[in-house]
Amino acid sequence: MVYSRDTELYRRDVKSRGREFTAEERETLLKPYLPPVPELLAPSKGSSRRSGVRKVKKRRQKPIRSFLKSKLHVVLYFAVHLVFGIYLRLRQTYHAVIDRILTLLYYHHRTPELIQKDVKNLSRLPEHLSVVLTLKGEEDGGLESLMEDVAELSAWCASIGIPLLSVYEKSGILKSNMRSLHSLVFQRLSSYFGASQTPSFRLHAPSYPSYPPSATTTPALLPTTSTETTPSATQPQRRRNINVLLLSSTDGRDTLVDLTRTLAEMSQSHKLHPRDITQDLIDAELSATTSISVSPPYQPASPTQMPTMPKNQETITTMSKEPDLLIIFGPYVKLDGYPPWQVRLTEIFCVGESGGGNSGRSGGRVEYQGFLRGLGMFAAAEMRFGR
Amino acid sequence: MSSRLRKWLLTSPPAEWAINQLRELLIGALRQGPVPRHIAFVMDGNRRFARDRRIESIEGHHLGFEALAKILEVCYKAGVTHVTVYAFSIENFKRSKYEVDALMDMAKVKLNQMCQHGDLLDRYGACIRVLGQRELVKPDVLKAVDKAVEMTSRNGNAVLNICFPYTSRDEITTAVRRTVDEWSQPLPERTGASPFKEDRIAQNIRKQNKKGNGNDTEGTYLSPPTSMLSPSSSTTSLSSNGDSLPDSRSSLSSSTTLHQSSSPPLFAADPKDALSIPSPEPTLPPLQQQQQQQQTSPPTYHPSPEAITPSTLTSHMFTADNPPLDLLVRTSSVHRLSDFMLWQCHQNTEIAFLDVLWPEFDLRTFLPVLWEWQWRQKKMRSENEDGKGRVQGRERSDSRIRADRKRTVKRLVGEALD
Numbered sequence: 001m002v003y004s005r006d007t008e009l010y011r012r013d014v015k016s017r018g019r020e021f022t023a024e025e026r027e028t029l030l031k032p033y034l035p036p037v038p039e040l041l042a043p044s045k046g047s048s049r050r051s052g053v054r055k056v057k058k059r060r061q062k063p064i065r066s067f068l069k070s071k072l073h074v075v076l077y078f079a080v081h082l083v084f085g086i087y088l089r090l091r092q093t094y095h096a097v098i099d100r101i102l103t104l105l106y107y108h109h110r111t112p113e114l115i116q117k118d119v120k121n122l123s124r125l126p127e128h129l130s131v132v133l134t135l136k137g138e139e140d141g142g143l144e145s146l147m148e149d150v151a152e153l154s155a156w157c158a159s160i161g162i163p164l165l166s167v168y169e170k171s172g173i174l175k176s177n178m179r180s181l182h183s184l185v186f187q188r189l190s191s192y193f194g195a196s197q198t199p200s201f202r203l204h205a206p207s208y209p210s211y212p213p214s215a216t217t218t219p220a221l222l223p224t225t226s227t228e229t230t231p232s233a234t235q236p237q238r239r240r241n242i243n244v245l246l247l248s249s250t251d252g253r254d255t256l257v258d259l260t261r262t263l264a265e266m267s268q269s270h271k272l273h274p275r276d277i278t279q280d281l282i283d284a285e286l287s288a289t290t291s292i293s294v295s296p297p298y299q300p301a302s303p304t305q306m307p308t309m310p311k312n313q314e315t316i317t318t319m320s321k322e323p324d325l326l327i328i329f330g331p332y333v334k335l336d337g338y339p340p341w342q343v344r345l346t347e348i349f350c351v352g353e354s355g356g357g358n359s360g361r362s363g364g365r366v367e368y369q370g371f372l373r374g375l376g377m378f379a380a381a382e383m384r385f386g387r
Numbered sequence: 388m389s390s391r392l393r394k395w396l397l398t399s400p401p402a403e404w405a406i407n408q409l410r411e412l413l414i415g416a417l418r419q420g421p422v423p424r425h426i427a428f429v430m431d432g433n434r435r436f437a438r439d440r441r442i443e444s445i446e447g448h449h450l451g452f453e454a455l456a457k458i459l460e461v462c463y464k465a466g467v468t469h470v471t472v473y474a475f476s477i478e479n480f481k482r483s484k485y486e487v488d489a490l491m492d493m494a495k496v497k498l499n500q501m502c503q504h505g506d507l508l509d510r511y512g513a514c515i516r517v518l519g520q521r522e523l524v525k526p527d528v529l530k531a532v533d534k535a536v537e538m539t540s541r542n543g544n545a546v547l548n549i550c551f552p553y554t555s556r557d558e559i560t561t562a563v564r565r566t567v568d569e570w571s572q573p574l575p576e577r578t579g580a581s582p583f584k585e586d587r588i589a590q591n592i593r594k595q596n597k598k599g600n601g602n603d604t605e606g607t608y609l610s611p612p613t614s615m616l617s618p619s620s621s622t623t624s625l626s627s628n629g630d631s632l633p634d635s636r637s638s639l640s641s642s643t644t645l646h647q648s649s650s651p652p653l654f655a656a657d658p659k660d661a662l663s664i665p666s667p668e669p670t671l672p673p674l675q676q677q678q679q680q681q682q683t684s685p686p687t688y689h690p691s692p693e694a695i696t697p698s699t700l701t702s703h704m705f706t707a708d709n710p711p712l713d714l715l716v717r718t719s720s721v722h723r724l725s726d727f728m729l730w731q732c733h734q735n736t737e738i739a740f741l742d743v744l745w746p747e748f749d750l751r752t753f754l755p756v757l758w759e760w761q762w763r764q765k766k767m768r769s770e771n772e773d774g775k776g777r778v779q780g781r782e783r784s785d786s787r788i789r790a791d792r793k794r795t796v797k798r799l800v801g802e803a804l805d
Contacts, residue, residue: 004398004403007453010453011449014449026500026503026504027504030504069415070415072412072415073412073415073416073418073419074416074419076412076413076415076416076419077416077417077419077420080413080416080758081420081758081761081762081765084755084758084759084762085762088759088762252733253697253700253730253733254697256559256563256697256700257695257696257697257699257700259563260563260566260567260692260695260699260700261692261693261695262692263563263567264566264567264570264571264692264695265692267567267568267570267571268570268571268689268692274564274565274567274568274571275564277560277563277564277567278560279556279557279560282556282559282560282563283556332737332763333737333738333739333740334735334736334737334738335732335733335734335736335738336733336734336735337733337734338733339733340555340559340729340730340733341556341559341729343724343729343733344555344556344724344725344726344729345723345724345725345726346723346724347722347723348722348723348724348738348740349722377722381721381722381723
C-alpha cells in the first residue's frame with residue numbers, strides 16, 4: 001500500500017508523461033516500497049555489503065519475532081476461514097430461501113402461455129441458449145434426472161421460442177441415450193403444448209446422426225406432425241420447432257486436436273501450407289461440427305415432405321452459431337471442459353450455490369427460476385464488441 | 388464535510404500505518420492456506436470509471452494501472468507465481484484512434500520507466516512476458532516491449548504475462564499453426580549407429596520366450612521381427628539406428644520401429660525386457676499402435692499426427708510453461724470471457740465476475756475472492772482425501788498381504804534349507 005503523499009507525487013509525474021522526475025528521483029520515491037534485497041544478490045554487490053552486515057545482525061534478533069508472526073498468521077488464517085465459512089453458509093441459506101420464494105412466485109404450471117408472460121418484459125432473448133448440467137450420483141436420480149432436466153429445459157425454450165438449446169454434460173452419457181431422451185422430451189413437449197400443438201423437435205450431437213433422422217419420417221411422429229403441418233402454417237402463430245444439441249467434453253479440446261491432426265496430415269502430404277491456417281478456417285471447420293443441418297441422405301426418402309423441407313433447412317442452418325447465453329446449473333462458475341472456441345462472447349450466468357443445496361459440489365438442480373434469472377441477466381447485459 | 392473528514396483521517400500517517408500493518412497481516416494469513424499459482428485478470432471498467440468520475444478516459448487507464456500495481460503486489464506477496472493480465476485486445480483497435488494512441492503511449496512510457504530501474508526490477512524477481520500479435524504493435528512501442536522483456540528475462544521467481552494485442556482465438560489459431568508446422572517438418576535422418584542391434588534383440592526375445600512362457604506365445608513374438616526385417620533396404624537402414632531414441636516422434640516415424648515399440652506391452656511382465664528395449668511412446672495406447680501396425684504404409688519421415696494430444700496444443704499456446712490457470716477475475720460486472728484465455732480456463736478454472744470497476748479493485752475486493760477459492764479448494768481436497776484414504780487403505784492391505792506372503796515364503800525356504 002502506498003502512502004497518499006507519494007501517490008500524489010506519482011500522479012503528478014504520470015500527468016507530465018514521466019517528465020516531472022528523473023530516473024533517480026523516481027527511485028527514491030519507490031525505495032520504501034521495495035521488497036528486501038534477496039540474499040543471492042546482496043553479497044555480490046560491493047555497495048550493499050554494509051547493508052548485508054546489518055541484515056545479519058538483524059536476523060539474529062529476529063527468530064522470536066518471526067516465529068510469533070507466523071503463529072499469528074496461522075491463527076488469523078483459521079479465524080478468517082471460520083468466519084468466512086459461516087458467512088458462506090449464511091449466504092447459501094439466504095439464497096436458498098430467496099430461491100424457494102422465487103419458485104413459489106414463478107411457476108410455469110406446464111403452460112407455455114405463463115412462461116411467455118414471464119419473459120414478456122425482457123428486451124431480448126438468446127437465439128442459442130446453452131446450459132451446463134452435471135450428472136448427479138445414483139442416489140440423486142443419476143441419468144434419469146438428467147434426462148428429466150433436459151426435457152424441462154427444452155419445453156421452456158420451446159415455449160419462449162428459443163430455437164436452439166445446447167446441453168453440455170461432461171461425460172457424454174446423453175449422447176448414448178438419444179433414443180430414450182427423444183421420447184421423453186417428446187412426451188414432455190406434448191404435455192406442455194397439448195398433443196395437437198406439439199412443436200417439432202430434433203436431437204443433435206456432433207459426429208452422431210441426428211435423431212429422429214428426418215424431421216417427419218419417424219413412425220412415432222408421423223401421425224401428429226404430418227396432420228398438423230398444414231393447419232399450423234395457416235395459423236397466425238407459426239409452428240414452433242426446437243433443436244437440442246448435445247455436447248460433451250470430447251467436443252471441446254479433443255475436437256480441436258482432431259482438427260489439428262487432420263491439418264497436420266494434410267500439410268504432411270503437401271495439400272496445405274501452415275500459412276493457410278487462419279482463424280476463419282478454424283472457425284468454419286469447428287462450426288461445421290456443431291452446425292445443425294437436415295441430414296441429406298434421408299431427404300430423398302420422403303419426397304412428400306419436400307415442400308416443407310427447404311424452408312426448414314434454411315432456418316436451421318442459420319442457427320448454428322455460438323451460444324448467446326450459457327447458464328451453468330452449478331454452485332460456481334467453472335466451465336469444466338466446455339468447448340473453448342465457442343464461448344468467446346457468450347454471456348455466462350451461474351445459478352449459484354443454492355441449486356446444489358448444502359451438499360455443495362453435488363451439482364445444481366435445474367429450476368425454472370434459475371432459468372428465468374439467467375434470461376433476465378442476458379437481457380440486461382450490453383454488448384460492446386471491444387469498443 | 389464528513390467524507391472529507393474521513394478522508395483526512397484515513398490519509399493521516401498513523402491510520403495509514405495501521406492499515407498497512409493490517410494488510411500485511413491479512414496477506415501473511417492468506418499464505419497459510421492453498422494459494423492459486425496462476426491468476427488471470429481482465430482489467431475492465433477503466434473507461435466507465437472515468438466517465439462516472441467525469442475525468443478523461445486516459446486518466447481512468449492510469450488509475451487502472453495503479454490498481455494493477457497494487458494487485459500485483461498482493462499477488463506476489465501472497466505467493467501467486469504467475470499473473471496474466473488482459474491489457475489490450477485485438478478488438479480494441481476498433482476504439483477511437485485517440486484512445487488507442489494514448490494507451491500505446493502509456494504502455495511505452497511505463498515500460499521505458501521500468502527499464503530505467505533495472506536493478507530495482509531484479510529485486511522483485513518478476514519476469515515480464517508479452518503475449519499476443521506482435522505485428523500489430525507500432526515499432527517504437529515494440530522496442531520498449533522487447534527491452535523490458537529482455538531485461539527481466541533472467542528473473543525466475545514470478546511471471547507477469549501481459550496480453551498485449553491478444554485474443555484467445557488468435558492464440559489457439561497460432562498454436563494450431565505452429566503444431567502443424569512442427570509436424571510437417573521432415574524428421575532429420577540421424578547418423579551414428581545405435582548401440583542396440585535388432586537381430587540381437589530379436590534373439591533375446593526368442594530366448595526369453597523359450598525360457599518363460601513356452602511355445603504358445605512364440606508365434607506372436609516371432610512375427611514382428613520377420614516383418615521388421617522385410618521392408619525395403621532404405622527402411623531397415625533407418626530402423627536399425629532409429630530404435631534407440633526415446634523421442635516419441637522417431638519411434639512413430641517409420642513403420643518398422645513401430646513394431647518394436649508395440650512389443651514391450653506384450654512381455655512387460657519381465658522387467659529385463661522392458662529395459663533392454665527403448666521405452667515406447669507413452670501417450671499412445673497399445674490399441675492405436677496396433678492399428679498403425681496394421682497399416683503397412685510406406686515409411687514417411689514425418690511424425691505421426693496421431694501423436695498430437697491436447698497437451699501438445701497446450702505446449703504451443705503462449706502460456707506454454709505456466710501452471711494451469713486457477714482463477715480468472717473479471718471486473719465491472721460483465722459476465723463474458725471476451726476472447727480471453729479460452730483454452731486455458733475452460734477446464735478447472737474458477738471464474739469470478741465482480742461488480743467493481745477495475746480502478747476500484749483492491750485488496751478489499753480481492754480478498755473475498757481468494758478466501759472463497761481457498762475455501763472451495765480445502766473442501767475439494769478433503770473430499771479427495773476421503774476418496775484417496777479409502778484407496779490407500781486398500782493398497783495398504785494389499786501390501787500387507789504381499790508382505791505376509793513374502794514372510795511365509797522366506798520361512799518355508801528357511802525350513803527347507805534347514
